[in-house]
Amino acid sequence: MAVYTQVADDALAAFLADYDIGPAIAFKGIAEGVENSNYLLETPKGRFILTLFEKRVNAADLPYFMGVMDHLAAKGFPAPLPVKGTDGVALRTLNGRPAVIITFLTGMSPSKPNVAQCRALGAGLARFHDALSDYAGNRPNNLSQPAWSDMFKGRETAANELSSGLTDQINSDLETLAAQWPENLPTGVIHADLFADNAFFLGDELTGVIDFYFACNDALAYDIAICLNAWCFEDGRGEYNVTKGRALIAGYQSVRKLEVAEKDALPILCRGGAMRFFLTRLIDWTDTPADALVRPKNPMDYAQRLGFHRNAKGFADYGG
Amino acid sequence: MAVYTQVADDALAAFLADYDIGPAIAFKGIAEGVENSNYLLETPKGRFILTLFEKRVNAADLPYFMGVMDHLAAKGFPAPLPVKGTDGVALRTLNGRPAVIITFLTGMSPSKPNVAQCRALGAGLARFHDALSDYAGNRPNNLSQPAWSDMFKGRETAANELSSGLTDQINSDLETLAAQWPENLPTGVIHADLFADNAFFLGDELTGVIDFYFACNDALAYDIAICLNAWCFEDGRGEYNVTKGRALIAGYQSVRKLEVAEKDALPILCRGGAMRFFLTRLIDWTDTPADALVRPKNPMDYAQRLGFHRNAKGFADYGG
Numbered sequence: 344m345a346v347y348t349q350v351a352d353d354a355l356a357a358f359l360a361d362y363d364i365g366p367a368i369a370f371k372g373i374a375e376g377v378e379n380s381n382y383l384l385e386t387p388k389g390r391f392i393l394t395l396f397e398k399r400v401n402a403a404d405l406p407y408f409m410g411v412m413d414h415l416a417a418k419g420f421p422a423p424l425p426v427k428g429t430d431g432v433a434l435r436t437l438n439g440r441p442a443v444i445i446t447f448l449t450g451m452s453p454s455k456p457n458v459a460q461c462r463a464l465g466a467g468l469a470r471f472h473d474a475l476s477d478y479a480g481n482r483p484n485n486l487s488q489p490a491w492s493d494m495f496k497g498r499e500t501a502a503n504e505l506s507s508g509l510t511d512q513i514n515s516d517l518e519t520l521a522a523q524w525p526e527n528l529p530t531g532v533i534h535a536d537l538f539a540d541n542a543f544f545l546g547d548e549l550t551g552v553i554d555f556y557f558a559c560n561d562a563l564a565y566d567i568a569i570c571l572n573a574w575c576f577e578d579g580r581g582e583y584n585v586t587k588g589r590a591l592i593a594g595y596q597s598v599r600k601l602e603v604a605e606k607d608a609l610p611i612l613c614r615g616g617a618m619r620f621f622l623t624r625l626i627d628w629t630d631t632p633a634d635a636l637v638r639p640k641n642p643m644d645y646a647q648r649l650g651f652h653r654n655a656k657g658f659a660d661y662g663g
Numbered sequence: 664m665a666v667y668t669q670v671a672d673d674a675l676a677a678f679l680a681d682y683d684i685g686p687a688i689a690f691k692g693i694a695e696g697v698e699n700s701n702y703l704l705e706t707p708k709g710r711f712i713l714t715l716f717e718k719r720v721n722a723a724d725l726p727y728f729m730g731v732m733d734h735l736a737a738k739g740f741p742a743p744l745p746v747k748g749t750d751g752v753a754l755r756t757l758n759g760r761p762a763v764i765i766t767f768l769t770g771m772s773p774s775k776p777n778v779a780q781c782r783a784l785g786a787g788l789a790r791f792h793d794a795l796s797d798y799a800g801n802r803p804n805n806l807s808q809p810a811w812s813d814m815f816k817g818r819e820t821a822a823n824e825l826s827s828g829l830t831d832q833i834n835s836d837l838e839t840l841a842a843q844w845p846e847n848l849p850t851g852v853i854h855a856d857l858f859a860d861n862a863f864f865l866g867d868e869l870t871g872v873i874d875f876y877f878a879c880n881d882a883l884a885y886d887i888a889i890c891l892n893a894w895c896f897e898d899g900r901g902e903y904n905v906t907k908g909r910a911l912i913a914g915y916q917s918v919r920k921l922e923v924a925e926k927d928a929l930p931i932l933c934r935g936g937a938m939r940f941f942l943t944r945l946i947d948w949t950d951t952p953a954d955a956l957v958r959p960k961n962p963m964d965y966a967q968r969l970g971f972h973r974n975a976k977g978f979a980d981y982g983g
Binding site: 351450454545 | 673687693694703705772773
């Protein structure tokens with residue numbers, strides 16, 4: 344949650360003058376996303392989200408993200424559409440920051456996704472991959488395996504403070520991941536951050552996917568691994584809910600069948616997915632002042648998932 | 664801005680089952696108010712704000728505030744209406760906290776109110792006072808003159824750190840206020856916190872007043888004094904914009920004529936209004952950790968207003 348940048352009404356009015364959506368009739372900062380400032384904007388033409396990109400997002404990547412949303416909307420995938428100004432340009436500037444207006448999607452993020460929602464999410468992820476299979480943009484995944492050792496450097500003491508002996512386990516995992524990280528799997532555009540708070544449902548139907556600001560080109564099955572980590576573990580414990588995992592994988596395969604190499608790679612991909620979120624949470628955990636209003640998420644949730652993945656023997660352990 | 668309490672979707676669904684407004688189809692934490700958690704809630708019946716009252720609000724006062732909103736809405740004043748559950752009760756419990764759903768109002772809070780908006784605000788304030796003239800509830804103003812000396816105690820060093828010699832000035836003001844604070848002015852329900860972020864406009868028309876959680880029974884003219892402090896000074900400077908002040912007072916008097924005693928009392932009431940916000944801001948300033956995400960407002964804005972009020976000779980100095 345964050346509204347870092349305040350937008351004055353006269354600055355907003357000047358900004359909106361370059362669009363065809365009319366003047367603002369309501370405007371409220373919302374607690375969505377953690378990297379950017381987001382506002383709910385209402386005009387006579389409807390409701391929108393105004394996003395100002397804060398410094399953690401690389402401005403050079405923004406055209407790639409805008410293109411992903413345009414492409415998804417053109418394919419009928421339920422993603423927000425970037426609204427273009429009267430000059431045809433969606434990515435603009437407000438208060439000295441890159442800014443974009445996107446359409447508003449209804450739906451609720453599930454606090455504890457159920458099995459049917461996991462199935463719908465799996466199918467939605469495969470449709471997402473399919474819809475972007477002819478997307479021309481390319482952005483490397485800068486949070487993948489080659490980056491992890493450097494991300495852990497200097498955090499060894501912090502990891503042992505979280506749990507005695509954790510640093511040795513992480514170093515061992517990092518060695519295994521470096522040795523076994525799969526190559527030559529089918530690649531494409533992956534969401535790379537499809538947690539439940541980035542998915543909207545009405546009942547068990549997936550009505551929207553948002554927040555494409557980690558999207559990149561990588562192994563498609565790695566995106567499944569990230570979702571299994573995010574959707575199929577019991578909260579705050581390292582316990583894998585194989586019923587949810589089976590539903591997510593079956594949902595995915597109802598749209599796109601996995602290749603044998605992808606199935607075989609799933610345990611190491613899941614271990615990598617857990618490592619990526621363990622490391623970014625560990626960084627946020629150690630870098631956030633103890634008395635800050637926003638508490639970072641506990642990295643131990645992902646350290647516990649790593650424990651499960653270490654012992655996984657194959658695709659079947661995930662419900663495949 | 665604040666969303667302190669997270670609401671899980673299943674807790675929300677159970678909460679909404681006691682209303683006739685249908686299920687949630689969108690739900691977003693919003694950055695409105697600083698004392699409570701607020702969510703934008705959409706159902707098939709429309710849009711609402713869900714407020715959870717955090718610990719700074721005294722639960723015993725909530726029926727008074729609900730009654731104020733009911734009364735205003737019944738009189739056609741543009742205030743949100745508390746939505747009642749199927750049992751007829753508006754004030755309910757969610758996540759162990761008092762909670763209420765109120766209707767959503769469109770409109771924009773002006774960042775820099777213009778003269779026409781100050782006039783509309785003045786007229787709106789008088790209509791607010793009129794609408795509540797037959798409201799039966801009573802709540803003393805616990806942030807008025809008798810409280811101020813105690814609020815300053817222990818903050819003398821902090822005040823001098825903000826500005827050398829400020830503590831002596833404040834102590835002198837407190838003595839003057841104790842000696843000259845007016846009695847026997849016309850009283851009624853006052854908003855007591857009608858800053859621009861609690862007022863919505865479309866163009867120059869006042870379309871909504873929100874946030875009644877400081878409302879209390881006190882001198883009506885003290886509410887004007889608070890508004891003059893909040894709406895008619897140049898931001899971050901102690902400069903009074905008498906054109907705006909004249910418009911606000913004229914707007915007020917277009918609905919309710921001020922008595923002579925109220926006009927005579929305006930300088931001391933304005934000095935008191937500035938003292939009240941100086942003190943609460945000073946308290947927030949000294950109690951908030953330096954590296955917290957939400958920065959408190961600088962009390963010096965109100966110390967500078969005190970400087971203006973010290974030199975004011977009468978009603979005419981405010982544009983009366």
